[in-house]
Amino acid sequence: MKKRLGLVLLSGGLDSTTVATMARREGYDLLALTxxxxxxxxxxxxxxxxxxxxxxxxxxxxxxxxxxxLAWYSALTQPERFALPADRSVAEMAQDIPITYVPLRNTFFLTLGAALLESEALHAIETEHTAPSDLEATIFIAANALDYSGYPDCRPEFYAAAVETLRLGSKLGTQYGVSFQVRTPIIDRTKADIVRLAVELGAPLHLTWSCY
Incomplete structure (x- = not known):
């Protein structure tokens, strides 16, 4: 039976709480990183x-x-300097990345999550003597490409490329042949879809706090 190690990036908002609940229900040995x-x-x-x-x-x-x-050019890290955008048209949302974009945030978060998950996986292989072929290492992230933010690090192609980058840059991938999986289960869902899914899963929506 495979050892299914999972890590979820948990912000405390609706999206990440829904994804965390989903991963938990799927039976992963799950670690949350905030x-x-x-x-x-x-x-x-x-x-x-x-x-x-x-x-x-x-x-x-x-x-x-x-x-x-470092990532100072954003309304989320420098709110006293940059105002949150309001009344953006759908056309603007489709073309322009807003000032709420935090430079390379999801790249940074994904790397931090992968470092923690790789540590767990290497411990399982090298200390607990789990065979690499019996191990899965999966990162769950609540990226969403349909929220009209326009963030480049919320797009499917970014995560597809990240999988190969993590494989090539890790001991887990290069020595043991265990590739990180990066799952983005709500990337193509609308907000209404996510709420419905959360209710279906029994996610603790009453505890969530919207990011902004």
């Missing part, structure tokens, strides 16, 4: 803690507030 990077709504982190506890997930919260200084 990242504090200087975003405006730290209430999300408290929500993530409550959700992880309710879903009985192992949970890590990491503070990478320094990232705010």
């Amino acid at each position: 990242i504090h990077y200087g975003q405006t709504h730290v209430r999300e982190i408290d929500a993530a803690k409550e959700i992880a506890w309710l879903l009985q997930l192992r949970h890590r919260v990491v503070d990478v507030a320094f990232y705010q200084e």
